Amino acid sequence: MKKLSYEITPFIVVLLLIMMITGCGNSSKVDMEEGKVNVVTTFYPIYEFAQAIGGEDANVINLLPVGVEPHDWTPRSQEIVSTSKAQLFMYNGAGLEGWVPGFLKALDKDSEVKAVEVSKGVKLIESESDDGHDHGEETGTESTDSDQHHVDPHTWVSPKSALVMAENIKNSFIEVDPSHQGQYEQRYQALNDKLLELDRRFESELAKMPNKKIVVSHQAFGYLTRDYGLTQHSIMGLSPDAEPRAQDLIKLTKLVKEENIQYIFFEELVSDRLAKTLAGEANVETMVLNPLEGLTKEQEKNKENYFTLMDRNLQNLIIALK
CATH class of the missing domain: 3.40.50.1980 (Nitrogenase molybdenum iron protein domain)
Incomplete structure (x- = not known):
């Protein structure tokens, strides 16, 4: 049976770092910006919501390349190094990114990046063997x-779950950058209103x-x-x-x-x-x-x-x- 997730072991981390030093493999370029909250997201929906809420106060970078399915993707060495420099690392959780525990352990020991599990608070679905x-x-x-059993990680596909995720993202921005709380709240409210309207349409039409x-x-x-x-x-x-x-x-x-x-x-x-x-x-x-x-x-x-x-x-x- 195929396992849904696994951790990056210390041995694999060493190999990744060797690849970085020797120039092997293609790593995505992650640029940090001074004066903004630098946010690294693991895949598309979180990236979009973080961009919407962060606005001009944030520099949001998505790890997953365009056209790539997230279930079997794992980060490379440069992404570990770059994320160490960010202020926020946002991941879905619920078992989607099985590489996250090892990834966080591999970050620079001086890194102050805050890891945020954006699906926290969603009532998760337990599913039988995959x-x-x-x-x-x-x-x-x-x-x-x-x-x-496995936990179903596909929380974001429901607008009701997306509402919870958006609020978690907003709260994490405010925690690391309280000086722009008003701006984050305002942009979050605009996104929340759009998600509520989407939720209403799904409810009324599917009923x-x-x-x-x-x-x-x-x-x-x-x-x-x-x-x-x-x-x-x-x-x-x-x-x-x-x-x-x-x-x-x-x-x-x-x-x-x-x-x-x-x-x-x-x-x-x-x-x-x-x-x-x-x-x-x-x-x-x-x-x-x-x-x-x-x-x-x-x-x-x-x-x-x-x-x-x-x-x-x-x-x-x-x-x-x-």
């Missing part, structure tokens, strides 16, 4: 023949839908389905490359036909092969449901953001659930 089995219910707690079940390629929508009264059935588990068994695909094909499900959802940052295979077997269509783990290069070029992508998710859910 083995690609159909996980069924919106809470991800349907029993299986495995006793191994009208006659169908409540979705089939997705990757079990990334537990918080969304829990918070808005839907049920997700997934081809793969919490990690998007956890391969399903043949009998799971047969079971899902039967479910799609019995429940008259018309669309299988896939996402852009991982392969759509299994979603299209299942759709072909069940004679239904495929459509995108974006877990917002990162932007594609095309989405970045088109200036897409959390709100435009979540709006598209809502429209696609409305189409699929009619």
Whole structure:
């Protein structure tokens, strides 16, 4: 079974530092700015929220490159060195970034960076073993023949969780830079209002839908389905490359036909092969449901953001659930 996370051991840290000294590997360049709160974020949604709240008072750097899926990404040596110089390090937590404990231990001993787990306060979902089995219910707690459980890390996909995360980000800015509290509060309020409006749209529109079940390629929508009264059935588990068994695909094909499900959802940052295979077997269509783990290069070029992508998710859910 594929593990979702692991720590960077001291031995690996030494290897990373050797790579930095010898010039091996491609490390992302992280520039700090004097006179601003320097913030390092681990992946896209946190980066966007931190930029929105930090505004002109912050220099926000995202570690995860454009077009890269975060589940299996790990930082390199230069990112460890650079983060040591920042004031804030914001990560999702809930098991998404398994490398964080080792990363924090590897930071410069004189570093004053404050680590912030932005999902703190979200009611987390416990899911069964990440083995690609159909996980069924919106809470991800349907029993299986495995006793191994994982926490679902995909908190940000629900606007209700995003509201909690945004407040944590705002509070961390104020803690390290209280002199700009008023500015952080004002920008946070603007973001909070947008998230509340998004939440209202999801609640009102999805409540009208006659169908409540979705089939997705990757079990990334537990918080969304829990918070808005839907049920997700997934081809793969919490990690998007956890391969399903043949009998799971047969079971899902039967479910799609019995429940008259018309669309299988896939996402852009991982392969759509299994979603299209299942759709072909069940004679239904495929459509995108974006877990917002990162932007594609095309989405970045088109200036897409959390709100435009979540709006598209809502429209696609409305189409699929009619």
